[in-house]
Amino acid sequence: MARIAVIGAGMASLAAAARLATGGHRVVVHERTATHGGGVGRVERDGFAFDTGPGLLPLPAVQRDLFVKTGRETLEQSVGLTQADPAARHVFADGTVLTLPNASRSGVMEALDGALGAGSGERWSAVMLRTREVWEATRRPLLEDAVSAATARLREDPYPAVGRRGLLRRTARARSLAEAGARELRDPRLAALLESYPLAYGLDPRTAPASAAVLAYVEQTFGVWYVAGGLRALADAVYARCLARKVEFRFGAEVTGVLEKDGRAAGVELADGSTAEADAVVAGAPLPALHRDGVLPGDEWPAWGPTRPPGVLTVHLALRGGRPVDAVHRTVVHPADRDRALAWTFGTGGPADAVPEVTVLRPDDPALRPDAEHEAVTVRMAVPPQGAGGLDWTAPGAADAVAERAVTAAQAAVPSLWERELWRIVRTPADTERETGAPGGSVPAPSLAGADGALLRSPNTTALPGLYRVGGWAHPGGGLAHAGMSGAIVADLIAGGPGGSR
Known part of the structure; x- marks a missing residue:
C-alpha cells in the first residue's frame, strides 16, 4: 500500500483519489480552499442556487465508469441523471430560432431543414460524418489513454480534406474550424452553429483546427445530460465516494512545493511550513509554482502561445415568476457582429463594447429555486482572462458593464x-483565479489534434519520477469528461499499468 498525496480537490483530483483508494492506497488530498469540486462550485442565496461551472454533463460514460470501478452504487444510484431534451436552442443574429433535439441525427437534420432551409441538414450531416473520422482517430490517444507516440502523431489535423467547388477543383485541408465551416456549410448560421461548440470551451474558431468539430460530434452523438440539483451534486457524489473509500481530506492546506528524495517525489510542502511525506504525488494544479527549481520540462505556461486562454463571466439571476413550460434548459444567443465579438474575447483588437456569444441556462429544477413562483437563470460568456491587455476584472464597474451587455x-x-430580475451575482475570471488557482482564471479546453500540437496537453507523468499531473492543464485537457479520464489514467499509471481505465 503506497502513500499518495493529492494536490487539490477538483474533479480530476477526486477521480484519481477515489480510484487510488479503491486500489488499496492511503490517499490524502490537500486542498487550499474550504471545499471540494474546484471549478464545479455552487452559489446560494435566498433559496436560490446556481452552478458556478458547466451546466450540463457530456459523455456520462466517464462518470459511470468511475462509480462502477470504485463502489457498489452506480452513477444513476448516486445522482439523478436525465437527458436534456431539447439539447439546445440557438437564436441567430437575423432572428432565426433553431431548436436541436438531444442525441438524434435524424432529428437534428429535420430541425435544421425546418429552421434554416432545405438542404441544411444534409450539409451539416456531411460535416458530422467527416468529423466521425476525427473521433475514431483521436478517441483513444486524446481521451482514453496516456500520452504515447500515437498522441504525438496528432500534431497534424485528421479532419478529412474536402474538394473545393469551382472550375479548378482541388482537394485541400481547412486551416481552421472557421474555414471548414464557411467552405462546407455555406450558410453563416450553420457556420455559427459549428463555431459555438469550441467557443463553449474557450477556443477561437478562427485559429482552432478543423478537428475541433469533434466537440459538436460528441455532443450530438452521445447527448448532454443534467444532474438533479445541478452539476455541484455530481461533485458532492464523487466526494462522498472518496470518503467511502477512506480518502482523507485536509482543507485549508495550501501546497507550496513538492518534496524530493533520491531523485523522486517524496511528498509535499505546505504553506504553514509543515510537510507531508508520500510515495507519489498527484498534482491537480499547474506545476511550475510547486517545484522549487522552477519550471519542469513540459510545464511551460501558457502552453498555447503568447496569450492565455479566455475565462468565463457568469451572471446568476434570481427572477420573480415561474419558469414557463416552453422554456428550454440551454439557449445560445449568437452575436450580431461575430468578428468584433471574437476579436474582443480573444484579445486580437476588438472593441471593449463588443457583445460575445452568450449561453443562457434555465434548469427546470426545484432544488435551485425557493418555490415554483421563482426561477434561477445563469448567463455565461467567454471573456478575456484577468490581466489580459491590462484588463482588471476587479476594477470598479468593469464586471458590471460586461454583465449588463450579457x-x-x-x-x-x-x-x-x-x-423579472430580483438580484444578480456576477462572477469573473478574477473569481475563478482566486478560487481555483488557475492563472488569470483561464479555463482549459480539451486536447485536440492539429494546430501543430498547440492544443495537446502535457503528459500525466513528469520529469520527476513519482510526480503526476491530472486536471485540465494536463492530458487529456479540460472538461468534465476529460478531467475524469485524467484521474483514471494517473491511477492506472501508479498501479503499474499503461494509463487508462481498466
Missing part, C-alpha cells in the same frame, strides 16, 4: 428578463 443579449432567450 444580460441584454440574454433577453432573446428570456423575454422580460429585466422586469
Whole structure:
C-alpha cells in the first residue's frame, strides 16, 4: 500500500483519489480552499442556487465508469441523471430560432431543414460524418489513454480534406474550424452553429483546427445530460465516494512545493511550513509554482502561445415568476457582429463594447429555486482572462458593464428578463483565479489534434519520477469528461499499468 498525496480537490483530483483508494492506497488530498469540486462550485442565496461551472454533463460514460470501478452504487444510484431534451436552442443574429433535439441525427437534420432551409441538414450531416473520422482517430490517444507516440502523431489535423467547388477543383485541408465551416456549410448560421461548440470551451474558431468539430460530434452523438440539483451534486457524489473509500481530506492546506528524495517525489510542502511525506504525488494544479527549481520540462505556461486562454463571466439571476413550460434548459444567443465579438474575447483588437456569444441556462429544477413562483437563470460568456491587455476584472464597474451587455443579449432567450430580475451575482475570471488557482482564471479546453500540437496537453507523468499531473492543464485537457479520464489514467499509471481505465 503506497502513500499518495493529492494536490487539490477538483474533479480530476477526486477521480484519481477515489480510484487510488479503491486500489488499496492511503490517499490524502490537500486542498487550499474550504471545499471540494474546484471549478464545479455552487452559489446560494435566498433559496436560490446556481452552478458556478458547466451546466450540463457530456459523455456520462466517464462518470459511470468511475462509480462502477470504485463502489457498489452506480452513477444513476448516486445522482439523478436525465437527458436534456431539447439539447439546445440557438437564436441567430437575423432572428432565426433553431431548436436541436438531444442525441438524434435524424432529428437534428429535420430541425435544421425546418429552421434554416432545405438542404441544411444534409450539409451539416456531411460535416458530422467527416468529423466521425476525427473521433475514431483521436478517441483513444486524446481521451482514453496516456500520452504515447500515437498522441504525438496528432500534431497534424485528421479532419478529412474536402474538394473545393469551382472550375479548378482541388482537394485541400481547412486551416481552421472557421474555414471548414464557411467552405462546407455555406450558410453563416450553420457556420455559427459549428463555431459555438469550441467557443463553449474557450477556443477561437478562427485559429482552432478543423478537428475541433469533434466537440459538436460528441455532443450530438452521445447527448448532454443534467444532474438533479445541478452539476455541484455530481461533485458532492464523487466526494462522498472518496470518503467511502477512506480518502482523507485536509482543507485549508495550501501546497507550496513538492518534496524530493533520491531523485523522486517524496511528498509535499505546505504553506504553514509543515510537510507531508508520500510515495507519489498527484498534482491537480499547474506545476511550475510547486517545484522549487522552477519550471519542469513540459510545464511551460501558457502552453498555447503568447496569450492565455479566455475565462468565463457568469451572471446568476434570481427572477420573480415561474419558469414557463416552453422554456428550454440551454439557449445560445449568437452575436450580431461575430468578428468584433471574437476579436474582443480573444484579445486580437476588438472593441471593449463588443457583445460575445452568450449561453443562457434555465434548469427546470426545484432544488435551485425557493418555490415554483421563482426561477434561477445563469448567463455565461467567454471573456478575456484577468490581466489580459491590462484588463482588471476587479476594477470598479468593469464586471458590471460586461454583465449588463450579457444580460441584454440574454433577453432573446428570456423575454422580460429585466422586469423579472430580483438580484444578480456576477462572477469573473478574477473569481475563478482566486478560487481555483488557475492563472488569470483561464479555463482549459480539451486536447485536440492539429494546430501543430498547440492544443495537446502535457503528459500525466513528469520529469520527476513519482510526480503526476491530472486536471485540465494536463492530458487529456479540460472538461468534465476529460478531467475524469485524467484521474483514471494517473491511477492506472501508479498501479503499474499503461494509463487508462481498466
